[in-house]
Amino acid sequence: MDAINASSEIPTTLRQVKYLNNIVQQDHRAVKRVTKPMLNFKSFQSAKCVLAGTELMHMIRKGQLMLEGTNDVSFAVQFYALAGQNRQVRGTGIRCSQNHVHHWLTRQNPYLPSVSIEMVMWTAPILDKQTRVVSRLLYEGIRTQNTQSKMTKKTIFVTRPQLPPLEELIPYLEQIWRTRVLTNGGPFHKELEKALGEYLGVEHLCLFTNGTIALITALQALKITGEVITTPYSFVATSHALVWNRIKPVFVDIDPKTLSIDPKKIEAAITPKTTAILPVHCYGHPCDVDAIEEIARNYNLKVIYDAAHAFGVKCHCGSVLKHGDLSVLSFHATKVFNTFEGGAIVCPDAATKKHIDHLKNFGFVDETINVAAGINGKMSEFNAALGLLQLKYVDQSIASRREIDSTYRERLKEVQGIQCLNDSGEHAANYAYFPILVGADYPIARDVLYQRLKDLGVHTRRYFYPLISDYSMYRGLPSADKNNLPVATSAANQVLCLPIYPDLEISVIEEIVLLIANQL
Numbered sequence: 001m002d003a004i005n006a007s008s009e010i011p012t013t014l015r016q017v018k019y020l021n022n023i024v025q026q027d028h029r030a031v032k033r034v035t036k037p038m039l040n041f042k043s044f045q046s047a048k049c050v051l052a053g054t055e056l057m058h059m060i061r062k063g064q065l066m067l068e069g070t071n072d073v074s075f076a077v078q079f080y081a082l083a084g085q086n087r088q089v090r091g092t093g094i095r096c097s098q099n100h101v102h103h104w105l106t107r108q109n110p111y112l113p114s115v116s117i118e119m120v121m122w123t124a125p126i127l128d129k130q131t132r133v134v135s136r137l138l139y140e141g142i143r144t145q146n147t148q149s150k151m152t153k154k155t156i157f158v159t160r161p162q163l164p165p166l167e168e169l170i171p172y173l174e175q176i177w178r179t180r181v182l183t184n185g186g187p188f189h190k191e192l193e194k195a196l197g198e199y200l201g202v203e204h205l206c207l208f209t210n211g212t213i214a215l216i217t218a219l220q221a222l223k224i225t226g227e228v229i230t231t232p233y234s235f236v237a238t239s240h241a242l243v244w245n246r247i248k249p250v251f252v253d254i255d256p257k258t259l260s261i262d263p264k265k266i267e268a269a270i271t272p273k274t275t276a277i278l279p280v281h282c283y284g285h286p287c288d289v290d291a292i293e294e295i296a297r298n299y300n301l302k303v304i305y306d307a308a309h310a311f312g313v314k315c316h317c318g319s320v321l322k323h324g325d326l327s328v329l330s331f332h333a334t335k336v337f338n339t340f341e342g343g344a345i346v347c348p349d350a351a352t353k354k355h356i357d358h359l360k361n362f363g364f365v366d367e368t369i370n371v372a373a374g375i376n377g378k379m380s381e382f383n384a385a386l387g388l389l390q391l392k393y394v395d396q397s398i399a400s401r402r403e404i405d406s407t408y409r410e411r412l413k414e415v416q417g418i419q420c421l422n423d424s425g426e427h428a429a430n431y432a433y434f435p436i437l438v439g440a441d442y443p444i445a446r447d448v449l450y451q452r453l454k455d456l457g458v459h460t461r462r463y464f465y466p467l468i469s470d471y472s473m474y475r476g477l478p479s480a481d482k483n484n485l486p487v488a489t490s491a492a493n494q495v496l497c498l499p500i501y502p503d504l505e506i507s508v509i510e511e512i513v514l515l516i517a518n519q520l
């Protein structure tokens with residue numbers, strides 16, 4: 001029996017693959033070992049699928065696929081190594097035993113990190129133990145085929161914005177076109193402020209054109225000056241907002257568990273010039289709000305939370321956004337809730353909201369009264385309308401993120417050298433990001449992993465590397481010294497944010513994890 005010649009004679013049908021698939025689904029027990037090859041080639045049927053080299057290796061290592069004494073009969077496999085975008089770089093055909101497969105993958109194939117393997121296999125349609133082994137392989141292969149085509153043909157980004165069905169936006173646009181109210185606090189703006197307040201469980205909220213302008217305005221609203229204590233482990237907007245207000249950032253190290261500012265380090269950084277603390281609920285995990293606010297009370301400091309990542313997050317006492325003097329949200333395209341661009345300030349009372357509403361509208365109270373050198377931070381009617389629609393889908397979107405988060409956690413828990421970040425005791429999380437820390441005991445460096453994944457089309461991000469304090473405009477500050485920031489420095493050098501967004505398929509996540517587990 002010549003396996004290679006047989007490949008052209010035996011038809012490939014999806015129906016047969018599905019049939020075998022059903023067998024697998026009826027019996028989920030992993031068959032560990034085949035000792036007596038009994039398949040009859042005459043009754044073989046064929047199926048063709050693509051199986052990632054890493055997946056096959058993984059199955060062999062895990063003992064899901066073990067073939068013995070099968071030099072001529074257990075099943076026949078034909079491999080073609082494909083590199084990159086389906087370019088065939090090597091072709092060979094073998095009848096395989098476990099050793100053959102292992103040898104071929106490890107010794108003969110120099111392209112293992114980036115190959116997929118096309119397999120043509122024949123198996124008998126009999127419900128015996130042996131058939132199940134082969135059909136399981138087919139099942140895995142088919143699953144991987146879907147993934148593989150996505151990984152090679154489609155780039156996987158760290159995030160993809162959630163968008164509502166386009167047709168649902170049309171009525172909103174029709175209203176805008178009909179009324180010609182485009183901005184300056186129109187009906188959709190008012191409606192979204194109310195709807196978001198209800199959804200987030202906060203009473204007073206001002207919409208903004210983006211999170212950065214909201215941060216700058218929040219600092220203005222509270223007349224913050226001098227020095228502000230903040231974290232270096234964030235997006236640059238956090239510190240840039242201070243600089244735009246001519247405030248000096250004072251960097252304090254982060255807590256190794258939450259990667260948000262470490263309250264134990266704050267007091268030592270307070271000087272007579274300190275007027276406020278600007279912490280970040282990093283990745284949407286709440287800061288230690290109780291400890292931070294106790295320090296603020298003791299030293300008479302204001303607290304403004306950069307809550308850009310914390311949409312919908314609840315801590316022990318309800319919405320985390322109720323903490324501090326003000327909290328600032330971002331509704332950027334990359335966030336859990338997006339209005340393309342957008343943001344908001346959550347305020348404690350109506351008077352503060354009124355003041356901020358003036359500030360974001362150039363300081364105007366009415367046509368003739370201007371109370372402050374305000375800015376233009378208003379959200380447009382288009383963005384507000386989109387927000388109303390997005391809000392309908394946000395729970396669904398967070399639920400999908402939750403599933404992705406738990407799949408990553410489950411699959412990554414046995415991968416040596418990879419540490420997932422745990423929540424910080426939140427009662428409701430939003431799963432905005434999925435950061436992992438690549439430790440010294442992982443076989444390759446974080447940046448090598450980052451680059452190899454990127455080469456395969458998986459675009460992770462190193463949020464937050466470099467540290468803000470390492471950028472040129474901050475590097476000279478005494479608090480930017482690396483010796484002052486050992487935890488933040490180490491996190492920045494280890495972190496990798498894996499793709500997470502609502503329509504990211506579980507099969508793609510599994511493939512990403514396999515790539516990480518096998519160091520690609």
Ligand code: T4K
Pocket residue numbers: 157158159160161210211212213234235237238280306308309329330331332333334342343459461463
């Ligand atoms: N404070 C904190 C703690 C923040 O994280 C941020 C923003 C702010 C304040 C300021 O809020 P905003 O002023 O932005 O409202 C992104 C975002 O631009 C930024 O909003 C965000 N933080 C930061 C963490 O991430 P980049 O430079 O990494 O974005 P970008 O364009 O590389 O996007 C990442 C991936 O997302 C892309 O590879 C593909 C995907 N993507 C992105 C956009 C913009 C899309 O699929 N579609 C898109 O339209 O900064």
